[in-house]
Amino acid sequence: MKKYITIWLLFICSSLGVLADDLITVTGNIRDEFGEPLIGVNITVKNEPGLGTISDVNGNYRIKVESYQVLVFSYIGYEKQEVPIKGNKEINVKMQPSSTSILDEVVVTGTGTQKKATLTGAITTVNVDDLKKSGGAATSITNALAGNVAGIIAKQQSGEPGNNTSEFWIRGISTFGASSGALVLVDGFERSLNEINVEDIESFSVLKDASATAIYGSKGANGVVLITTKKGKAGKININARVESSYNTRTRTPEFVDGVTYANMLNEALVTRNQEPYYTPSELEILEKGLDPDLYPNVDWMDLILKDGAINSRATLDISGGGSTARYFVSASFLNEEGMYKTDRSLNNDYNTNSNNKLWNYRMNVDIDITKSTLLRVGVSGSLKKRNSPGRSNDIWTSLVGYTPVSTPVMYSDGKVPAYGGGDRTNPWVLATQTGYNEFWENKIQTNVTLEQKLNFITKGLRFIGRFGYDTNNETTNNRVKWPEQWKAERHRDSKGQLVMNRIAEESLLTMASSSNGERLENLEAELGYERTFGGKHQVGGTLKYSQNQKNFTVGIGSDMAKGIAYRNQGLAGRATYSYAYKYFVDFNFGYTGTENLARGHQFGFFPAASVGWNIAEEKWVKKHLKWLEMFKIRYSYGEVGNDNMGDNVRFPYLYTISGDGASGYQFADFNNEYYTGGLHYQPVASDMLTWEVAKKHDLGIDLSLWNGKFTLTADIFKDTREQIYMQRQHLNSLVGITNNPWANVGKMQSTGFDGNFMFRHKLGQVDITLRGNITYTHNEVLEYDEANVFYPYKKTEGFRWKQTRGLIALGLFKDYDEIRNSPTQMWGGVMPGDIKYKDVNGDGIVNEDDEVPIGSTEIPNVIYGMGLSAIWKGFDFNIHFQGAAESSYMINGSAVYAFSDGMWGNILSDMAKPSNRWISSEISGNPATENPNAKYPRLTYGANWNNNRNSTFWMRDGSYLRLKTLEIGYTLPKAWTNAIRMGDIRIYFLGTNLAVWDSLKLWDPELTIGNGMKYPLSKSYTLGLTVNL
Secondary structure (H helix, E strand, O other): OHHHHHHHHHHHHHHHHHHHHHEEEEEEEEEOOOOOEOOOOEEEEOOOOOOEEEOOOOOEEEEEEEOOOEEEEEOOOEOOEEEEOOOOOEOOEEOOEOOOOOOOOEEEEOOEEEEHHHOOOOEEEEOHHHHHOOHHHHOOHHHHOOOOOOOEEEEEOOOOOOOOOEEEEEOOOOOOOOOOOOEEEEOOEEOOOOOOOHHHEEEEEEEOOHHHHHHHHHHHOOOEEEEEEOOOOOEEEEEEEEEEEEEEEEOOOOOEOOHHHHHHHHHHHHHHOOOOOOOOHHHHHHHHHOOOOOOOOOOOHHHHHEOOOEEEEEEEEEEEEEOOOEEEEEEEEEEEEOOOEOOOHHHOOOOOOOOEEEEEEEEEEEEEEEEOOEEEEEEEEEEEEEEEEEOOHHHHHHHHHHOOOOOOOOOOOOOOEEEOOOHHHEOHHHHHHOOEEEEEEEEEEEEEEEEEEEOOOOOOOEEEEEEEEEEEEEEEEEEEEEEOOEEEEEEEEOOOOOEEEEEEEOOEEEEEEEEEEEEEEEEEEEEEEEEEEEOOOEEEEEEEEEEEEEEEEEEOOOOOOOOOOOEEEEEEEEEEEEEEOOOEEEEEEEEEEEEOOOOOOOOEEEEEEEEEEEEHHHOHHHHHHOOOEEEEEEEEEEEEEEEOOOOOOOOOOOOOOEEOOOOOEEEOOOOOOOOEEEOOEEOOOOOOOOOOEEEEEEEEEEEEEEOOOOEEEEEEEEEEEEEEEEEEOOOOOHHHOOOOOOEEEEEEEEEEEEEEEEEEEEEEOOEEEEEEEEEEEEEEEEEEOOOOOOOOHHHOOOOOOOOEEEEEOEEEEOOOHHHHHOOOEEOOOOOOOOOEEEOOOOOOOEEOHHHOEEEEEEOOOOEEEEEEEEEEEOOEEEEEEEEEEEOEEEEOOOOOOOOOOEOOEOOOEHHHHOHHHEOOOHHHHOOHHHOOOOOOEOOOOOOOOOOOOOOEOOOEEEOOEEEEEEEEEEEEOOHHHHHHOOOOOEEEEEEEEEEEEEEOOOOOOHHHOOOOOOOOOOEEEEEEEEEEEO
16 A cells, blocks of 8 residues: 555656646836836736736736746736747736727626627717816716716806705706606616715716617616726736815805995985985995994905815725735725805804815725626725704805895994894804804715626526615704894984994804604616627627616605605616627617506506617728728617606605595685585595606717727717606696696607717827817707696797796887887886886787796706817826806896895995996986996886896896816826835826806806805815825
């Protein structure tokens, strides 16, 4: 026995010796296209998982391999290279930047990834780096969409920390129903754009037509945003860090007159109405010299409560890596935004009344190859937001616009707190600093598991994907509100020279009120996919997908029985594709979707879509004669998509209840007579014949690529018709006996437009230049609408844009009384020279509400465009981006525009104070030229002027603007420097956001589309940042 054991040991040892003899040590150096050493290049052995190394700080590597094997060199941003060893012990490699052909470019779609050349649907792929360079993306990705993404209409709603996000629509608003917003999917699960860290995004796609969105059923009716987050890659540990510090100022806020100017204009307004001036010459002198600030104050409230600027900071860190079996990506980020309100320093140790926001994000993605054909993906992410604001923050901007410089002092000399009135007529300093504070907490935890199984053992190209997501969202609001005792002095002193005070409000000690909301979301998907190529030219594919989702409210349900029932949707969707030789493409999609909002027999809807494409550039005759034409694809799609959303608070409209209260009942005989009696009635009436709202979408587009991708262009024209839109019947005759407004499919709307983007790349000497641009135009029209019958067609909603601006047509200002007598009678009180003259649209000799017509456009822009230029020279990089909007109009109004319409409540715009801008009676000015019928503002009047202060073309303003959105200059340190300190890439940069805006409004930021200026302004920011790769 020992003899046999000895023989076996000798055999094994000799075999190991032979194997050892076959191993050789290969060394070498790896450099980039400029000859600089590359650190961290992955060197692996082909078909040998887990065997590999990385290059060091000098680009050197060493690896033991068998002499007949093949080394694979890979590095992000560079072409992968495979080099056979062939016994060589030294292999040096020069890496080349990636130059992927447009034909090989991959796009994320609803069914996975797909080569751009084979797409037949309308899909915009966004360069994530462009989003990162938009300063607004640091606070919310939504702020980076306008002007960067073709097909998206967006506008930022506020600049206040925590609320500084943008509302956006894919191809504009195409329905006046409850749901017009897009579906946002992050790694396949419905989530919000406002919490995701832009540094975590790997790809960003926008699906716009029915062919691309049909796979998502009813939720995709208004378009889909697809985001995939970063995953780990096999190789060395990769660490990326970014730190930023920003100084934020206001883009533009209303400018108001000082106290002396206000007092003089007040006198002018009173004299124009044949009233006595409010201020005597001696009082004007006291005001001007500041001799009695208690009774004759002159306060710049904007300067008093608003800081010149605020500091924001942001930090992100991500770590990724792994081996051949498991890979990981872990990230964390922190954002700190300071508001622009000044605070009372005496309270700073107790609480902060500024409008601040803090946001923490985290994410972990792990990919595990259970077997060679089974992949398990696990994701955990979440965010924690804390926002605080002054106790009465909602009233601050109303007070700032309304509280005049002469209303009250900041504080009376005897220590009493002043106020012009109660509520929002309290002085702005009190509202901003003395009313307590509010805290808002939001916590989101998101988990998802995905299993991908290749089923090649059944047939090649078959795969199964299963997904499950479980999210929890919780919100808590704590309002700690107090109120100081407040006073207002009468406009005289007593016999002892003391102030005569009237108490406006009693003191209210600090009270607290809390509210909470919570929800749980569960998503389950099962997908079977097939993709295969036959004969090298015939590509076929198919997808069958089942999905169901559920939302439960977990907090704040109360006694609402419907709210305690889970919201559920389910659907089955499919897709079949065929392409031939990258030339001809056919796609068919369908969605079979179920809803809880419709009665049995209507709950499920079938919605098909089809698309075709032809890449002319792949034809032989084109390849032969137009070699520079890489891709010229024409595509068309048509599809139908259902929508079941009637609003968050509308559930089970097909059910009814019966009420027997005496408050509601029936009229017998004529309407509004005494024959009325209570009785049993439906409350609400069942709307059991409701069916699906249907979107019928057409899209015709082209994709163009010239000179090996140097110039690319994508353009689409589209038509979206919404039929059977949900509306509540508001105009049923009460004689029908219905005591509430039932739901019905009675609306119809059509939206048309175009969108597109281009990019041009060119190398000028050592400078790489990229020029880019995009545009989106949309126009909608209401075709059917449930409304009261009117005599004049222009008074209807039908036939016009949804929420189109309406008002009178102004013809300038009346010059004199002769013109007034010879003009149609205007039915809003006595009209004087200097008042607005209107057109008698219907020709009946009078001007009243019947002459109000659709004018202008809509508040939401119908055109959004962007254009930018970037350049790279050696280590320097430069990027500039402009964003603009057009086809937008809105009315300016409110107390600051309608001067003295509410007595002495309301500031006066500095623009109005310029004598050349308003009509002034020659009796006041002493100059007939001031009676200008084409003046920008009408005559000043004291009190309500019902003729002048109404919507008309006189007050309508163009909402178009062009904004210098971003300007970035960066420098990446040479690799020789960073390698010496064992670093990867180090970049420092300056980023300016919202640096300038050109528009015709000039009063406040035009993007806010607000008529009275009562809103927290957008921010102009100057950022210094540092990125480090280890």
